[in-house]
Amino acid sequence: MSGERIGWFFSGALHLGVVVAVVLGLPSFSFHKDDPKPPPVIDIEFTQIADETTVTAPEPEPVQPDPEPTTAAREEYVPEETAESVPLPTPKPAPPKKREPAPKKKPELSERQQLANKIRPKRKPKAPSKFRNLSSVIDKAIKKETAAIPEEKPVEKKVTEKKPDFLAGIRRGKIGAASLRDALSQKLAGCWNFPVGAKGVENLSVTILISLRRDGTLSRSPKYVDVGSLDRDITLRTFAESAKRAVLRCGPYEAEATKLYELGEDSVEFTFSGKEFSGG
């Protein structure tokens, strides 16, 4: 192989390596779904209650152009035909909660009685311990024994030089990562609200990626990872939004960022799972 061909080959491999490093290594180059856009203001036609309530929506009336950017609907007033009704008195308020009976006050004591209560009988002097003599006997016996045993010469221990453990750093890193993971999991659980018992919540899961600065603030806004279309599934959307709120509410992550940088990382991927929210 000629020197020129080797050069091309080497250059190609180098470029390939650089591309792989850039795509995988820099999170901003990864393909993350953009945030869902906030919904536009929508129009609602407010209908009267009709006898048949599964009727289709009436044809929209021609609407005058609205100078405002908001788009509220209009409706012609149709008098509601309601059944004759008998007015009822105002609803009874909820019965007041029974108060817990207050604890009975102690009868007040006179000054003399208080003084009398303060007087306590003096303690009796303690009886001499039965073990006092016994312990002195034991002490003597120990002295005798130690005198009888000749002093042993200290044995020179062979000091073996520790070999550098290359895996120790990795092990420490693993332990550090596990404790940081636990700490973050607990912290986020305290910031996350989602209603228990929503239908299908046990199957919901969303992953959010955050990047931290050394001071614990977010270096950019949290990103959903492979979340699919949030606009189509309202439950998934609210679930994902509640997770993002939790991430934002829990910040800043000062202590966690310090540990994270010690591990040589600067980003965290949170996976929120609804398994425990089924309510059953």
Next chain:
Amino acid sequence: MQKIASYILVFVTVLVGFSVSLQAQLKVDITRGTVDPVPIAVPEFAPVVDVETSTGRLSDIGYNISQVISSNLISTGLFRTIDEAAFIEKITAANAPPRFPAWRPLGAQGLVTGRLEMLQNGNLRVEFRLWDVVAEVQMEGVGYTTPVTNWRRIAHVISDRIYTRLTGEEGYFDTRIVYIAESGEALDRVKRLAIMDQDGANQQFLTSGDYLVLTPRFSPNRQEITYLSYFNNKPRVYLFNILSNKSEVLGDFPNMTFAPRFSPDGNKVIMTLAENGNSDIYVMDLRTRKISRLTDHPGIDTSASYSPDGRQIVFNSDRGGSQQLYVMDADGSNVRRISFGKGRYATPVWSPRGDLIAFTKIGDRKFRIGVMRPDGRGERLLTNAYQDEGPTWSPNGRVLMFFRTTPYNNNGTGGKANLWSVDLTGRNERLVATPFNASDPAWSPPLPVTTRGRR
């Protein structure tokens, strides 16, 4: 040559390894959260111009709308509203986003702002926006135009929107409850059919109380109710139209009919007919008035309720020796028992979500409300009072309403029934205020709101 290739291999491996180490992130699983109510701020809706309307000053209507929304959200147990005395920013009718830093210190996660305007045609226009205070974005913005007398319904519709946007489930605030209002002493009790909004407002009697009415049930898609009445001392199932105030007998059966309930499409009524001491389940097609028998067993089969897809029916029967729950196909075939716990089971109701069946469990000297899956697994009791019975689901299948009767006592104050609601998780048990004692509640489907444009 081989040497060069091996150098290249090592180099590429090192590069890839370096890149992988660069992209490695700490992965954290979050499987738990807090069940504390979410703090939300609902300042009063601001009028563009504070004018007098047929139902009061516009500023008062704005205040009342915010109060109804707050009350609705609090009643779910999932939200708490922030005291308005703590508000830093005054929300005005100007079309400008709120200052989020003024709401974050209050702990608010959501903020509801609204503006009101009287239009030249005399209608009221209400706009509301829901803001995510933490992420600083608008989550929802909707405008409504309606007669000003409808302000309370608008407040319910807005509450539904907020609830859906924050929980992912349909709301249930723009709904009504039909129930039996009870007055008088135990031996001379007057029972009247009554209707109210789900929050207890707009109470109305639908029947006079001259004859006994029982077990009202809402049509899933019409303003109609079916109920059992002892008119002229003859127990029959009636169909009642709320708007026309007219009722009709649902067929003239020679014997007793009871426990009527609509099918999910509203075209059929399923009920129990007693003949020669034997009670079985029948279904009537309301369009043809044709009746078909679904069960044929010497035991007492009653309290039938359709699954939301209309393919199955749950009912209770004592055919096995004690009152238990059974499920069958809609044509009466494939009957199988689903309840096997200790005690008896009654009044099963299939959830509109389809995933649960609510029931009254009788045992341990108590009547309690419980739920189980349609295959009978996962039984849970949601209440634990002396006598809770007659569950009805909210249209989103999230909340159950039932009636609770206090035990009889020497003071004569016992034996009275009231309406209560409970979340399907068993949390948030609440008394539903009614002007008289109340029993047998039935929840309506959501009232119609036509949406123009994208929902």
